[in-house]
Amino acid sequence: MLRTQLRRQPHTGSTGATGARMQHMVVFSVGGQRLAARTEEIAGVMPWTGATAVPSDTPFVCALVRQEKGCLPVFDLAAKFNRPLQDGEPLCLVVKHVDGPLAICIDSQVPSLHMVARSAVQYRVGHDPDIAGTCIAGEEELPIINLTTLGVSSNRPA
Amino acid sequence: MGLRGHKTAVVSSGLAVRFLVTLMGPMHMAFPSHWVRGLVTPAEEGADGHVTWANASYERADLARRLKIQAEGVTAETRIVLYANEQRSRSFAVDRVVGLIDVERALIQPLPAQFRGGERERLLGLFVESSYIALIANPFWVLELPSRNNVLDVFALQASERRPGEFDSRLRLPSAALEAASAMSVGSAK
Numbered sequence: 368m369l370r371t372q373l374r375r376q377p378h379t380g381s382t383g384a385t386g387a388r389m390q391h392m393v394v395f396s397v398g399g400q401r402l403a404a405r406t407e408e409i410a411g412v413m414p415w416t417g418a419t420a421v422p423s424d425t426p427f428v429c430a431l432v433r434q435e436k437g438c439l440p441v442f443d444l445a446a447k448f449n450r451p452l453q454d455g456e457p458l459c460l461v462v463k464h465v466d467g468p469l470a471i472c473i474d475s476q477v478p479s480l481h482m483v484a485r486s487a488v489q490y491r492v493g494h495d496p497d498i499a500g501t502c503i504a505g506e507e508e509l510p511i512i513n514l515t516t517l518g519v520s521s522n523r524p525a
Numbered sequence: 526m527g528l529r530g531h532k533t534a535v536v537s538s539g540l541a542v543r544f545l546v547t548l549m550g551p552m553h554m555a556f557p558s559h560w561v562r563g564l565v566t567p568a569e570e571g572a573d574g575h576v577t578w579a580n581a582s583y584e585r586a587d588l589a590r591r592l593k594i595q596a597e598g599v600t601a602e603t604r605i606v607l608y609a610n611e612q613r614s615r616s617f618a619v620d621r622v623v624g625l626i627d628v629e630r631a632l633i634q635p636l637p638a639q640f641r642g643g644e645r646e647r648l649l650g651l652f653v654e655s656s657y658i659a660l661i662a663n664p665f666w667v668l669e670l671p672s673r674n675n676v677l678d679v680f681a682l683q684a685s686e687r688r689p690g691e692f693d694s695r696l697r698l699p700s701a702a703l704e705a706a707s708a709m710s711v712g713s714a715k
Contacts (some may be wrong), residue, residue, distance in 0.1 A: 419658040420551050422593045424642025430656055431637075431651065438651070438658055440637040467637035518639065 388485050392511070395460060395478035398450025399469070403502050406480065408463055408514040415431050415457040415472050427518055432459060433471045439470040447497070448487050456514050462514040469517065481505060496520045540681040544652075545606070545618035550594040554609065555652070555659040556667065557680040558625055562605040565619065567599055576605055583607045588617035588667065596620055612660045613668045626659075628652045631663035633661065647675055662686055667705050704711060 391406035418430035418441050430441035431461070441459065445452050455475035462469050480505040488511070490500040499511040542702035544555035563578055570576050574585030597603075604623040608614065631684075635650045649661040665672040673679075 411670070419645065421640065421660060422552065422647070423592075423640055423644045425644065428641075432655065433658065436653065438653055439632060439663050442637040464639065469639055482603050523539075 386392070388417045389482045390485050390488050390502070392481045392483050392488075392502055392504055393478050394481055394509060396453075396474040396476055396479050397448060398445045398452050399474065400448050400450050401507065402515050403481070403504055403509040404462075404512050405485075409478075410461040410468055413459045413461065414479055415459045418470075418472070425518070434461070434468070434470070439468050440471045441472065443475070444471050445514075465519065466513050466519060469514075471514075471517075476477075479505070530673075537543050540678075542630060542633065542677055542680045543625060543627050543682065544659070544661065546623040546626055547604075547606070548621040549592065549619050550590055550596050552594060553623065553654075553657045553659040554592070554594075554619070555626075556606065557661075557664050557677070559680045560610050560664050560668070561606060562614070564610050564622060565605045565607065565616075567603055567605055570605060570616075574616075576607060578607055581607075581609065581614060583609065583614045583616035586615040586617045586669075588615075588619075588662075592662070598664045608664070608667060610664075610668060610670075612615060613669055613670055617667070624710045626654070627682075630677065633677060646672065 378382060385505045392403045392520065393406050393409050394403050407419060408473065416433060417507075418432045419438070420426075420430050421440075423429040427443045427447050428440055429443065431438040432441050446496050457472050457475055458477070460471045460473045460478065462471060471516050483502050483504050487503040488500065490511075493500075495522075497513050497516070499513045503509075526597050543558040545558045545561050546553055546555045556633050562581070562583075565578065569578070570585065575581045575698075576585070596618065597620045599618070602619065603618055604622050605616050605618055606622075609617050633650050633652050636645060640648075645668050647663055651658055651660050653659075661677075663672060663676060665676060681687060
């Protein structure tokens with residue numbers, strides 16, 4: 368379900384060396400906010416089938432979504448960014464969280480796969496530990512979100 | 526007198542836990558049925574909120590508020606659950622009674638680790654049914670008793686020890702609830 372957008376990069380050496388200088392990123396949007404994430408942090412994308420609310424004190428984790436015979440906790444990324452989800456049929460992004468698989472409701476726009484030059488990736492520590500830095504993908508500068516540690520160290524809105 | 530219309534849920538093997546499944550707001554809340562002493566309509570409540578049934582008094586608890594659930598308010602479907610063990614008793618309102626269900630112990634899932642707040646004390650876990658996900662309330666928390674480890678093991682029944690048609694005789698229902706109880710649906714989480 369991922370659209371691939373491979374952009375030609377200047378040839379800078381052997382194939383292996385070039386590969387080492389590239390970072391695979393997935394770009395998706397939540398309430399119109401476009402975000403990038405490392406490909407290896409994503410387990411899959413599936414249709415959003417609706418969530419079951421959970422009376423929770425954990426910021427942004429207050430629902431469950433069915434997956435096969437079990438269910439996954441839901442992280443409300445739209446609420447974190449104070450953005451309403453866009454109209455349309457949303458998708459479920461399943462991420463490889465340190466505490467186990469985690470679901471995120473994302474906009475209906477299918478996530479796209481990008482190969483980004485490492486020089487276009489800027490990792491830096493900011494005020495929000497869920498944001499790892501920025502990258503330039505498809506000619507837009509996007510925040511990189513730490514999906515594997517989402518919500519672990521940040522309990523405050525972005 | 527048991528639940529009219531109750532059907533014995535089939536459990537293939539191993540341990541099972543019997544739950545009373547209810548609706549509270551939009552959520553399916555499940556309570557281990559071992560401590561359910563009865564179901565009554567709100568009309569059975571005294572002016573002080575207490576319910577007296579079979580010479581036992583049940584103090585009213587606003588469980589929806591404690592669970593931070595927006596309940597519907599009193600409707601024709603509202604029922605008061607009488608919940609008690611040897612130490613303590615409480616009564617609390619639910620928006621609707623869904624029914625009794627036997628769930629294999631192995632099919633009960635813990636609350637995912639991403640839930641880190643007070644809900645870990647309030648909720649023991651969950652199980653997935655065909656049409657809903659039920660959250661399991663911690664019965665010790667419901668009765669405002671100190672919790673303990675492996676709570677559900679206290680309530681687990683050996684499925685192989687129950688004969689077809691056998692019903693948990695610990696669940697006795699006041700007559701006031703029988704009409705509603707007759708409409709209960711019973712299933713088995715597999």
